[in-house]
Amino acid sequence: MFKDQISKPIIELRSISKSYGKLAVLKEVDLKIYQREVTCLLGHSGSGKTTLMRIASSLARPDFGQVIKNGDPRFAYVFQSPRLLPWQTAEENLLFVQKNYGLSKEKKLRDLLFEIADLAGFRKAFPAQLSGGMQQRLELIRAFAVKPDLVFLDEPFKSLDLQTKFNLRQLLDVIQQQSKTTLFLITHDPEAALLLADRIYFLAKEQGITKEIVINIPRSSRKISSPQISTYLEEIIDEFTDLVDQTNYQLDNLKELF
Numbered sequence: 001m002f003k004d005q006i007s008k009p010i011i012e013l014r015s016i017s018k019s020y021g022k023l024a025v026l027k028e029v030d031l032k033i034y035q036r037e038v039t040c041l042l043g044h045s046g047s048g049k050t051t052l053m054r055i056a057s058s059l060a061r062p063d064f065g066q067v068i069k070n071g072d073p074r075f076a077y078v079f080q081s082p083r084l085l086p087w088q089t090a091e092e093n094l095l096f097v098q099k100n101y102g103l104s105k106e107k108k109l110r111d112l113l114f115e116i117a118d119l120a121g122f123r124k125a126f127p128a129q130l131s132g133g134m135q136q137r138l139e140l141i142r143a144f145a146v147k148p149d150l151v152f153l154d155e156p157f158k159s160l161d162l163q164t165k166f167n168l169r170q171l172l173d174v175i176q177q178q179s180k181t182t183l184f185l186i187t188h189d190p191e192a193a194l195l196l197a198d199r200i201y202f203l204a205k206e207q208g209i210t211k212e213i214v215i216n217i218p219r220s221s222r223k224i225s226s227p228q229i230s231t232y233l234e235e236i237i238d239e240f241t242d243l244v245d246q247t248n249y250q251l252d253n254l255k256e257l258f
């Protein structure tokens with residue numbers, strides 16, 4: 001594909017397998033994260049998405065398989081609940097991570113990030129003085145404050161109300177469009193994946209990647225109601241439905257018990 005030719009993988013996972021004791025979670029998973037792309041990972045609960053992300057980002061090791069990195073990329077993380085330092089102000093939280101990379105003099109970057117996230121008036125506030133949505137926005141800009149090559153986001157929109165989710169998704173979109181930072185996003189939300197992703201992978205427990213969708217529509221002109229996006233949405237729903245079908249026998253057992 002043309003896109004694949006101009007962009008090269010920043011991370012490539014080859015035949016990754018991982019078990020926890022007797023529980024085989026990942027089985028021969030192949031996946032590529034391309035530079036400057038937004039890659040989304042979808043899959044049912046317990047399919048091993050977080051495990052795969054931890055392996056891709058070197059937080060965990062696979063039992064078998066290879067993780068091939070292009071150079072020495074700088075990683076940043078965004079988790080579903082903010083992991084801010086409660087005893088530091090919003091600005092100190094950014095400074096803290098910047099210091100690790102000798103970036104504490106990057107005030108202009110901090111100014112811009114606070115501005116974009118609509119948090120300019122809260123730089124001196126402590127996390128407990130911010131709402132949940134504001135904390136999540138702070139967590140997001142903290143990841144970008146270190147000028148990362150790749151940001152791993154593990155369900156950053158989970159447990160957020162609709163408006164907050166929408167704002168956060170837009171914020172992520174704006175920062176990524178401007179910085180062209182590579183993103184790897186785990187989400188349960190097909191709508192978020194369709195509006196943000198260049199590439200979507202489906203992970204099924206013990207089956208590896210069962211589907212890969214490349215979305216060749218510019219992000220700025222995507223609308224969830226447009227016919228092209230609806231077609232992709234149908235593909236996603238079909239994939240999820242297949243996964244649910246596999247559990248039907250359990251439902252039959254349940255019926256017998258009632």
Ligand SMILES: Nc1ncnc2c1ncn2[C@@H]1O[C@H](COP(=O)(O)OP(=O)(O)OP(=O)(O)O)[C@@H](O)[C@H]1O
Binds near residue numbers: 020043045046049050
């Ligand atoms: N450290 C661990 N020790 C033992 N089992 C684990 C560990 N981490 C994950 N598991 C198990 O591995 C399986 C996959 O977990 P993982 O969190 O990777 O899935 P997931 O797709 O991210 O799930 P969800 O969407 O529900 O967050 C689960 O059955 C989980 O209980």
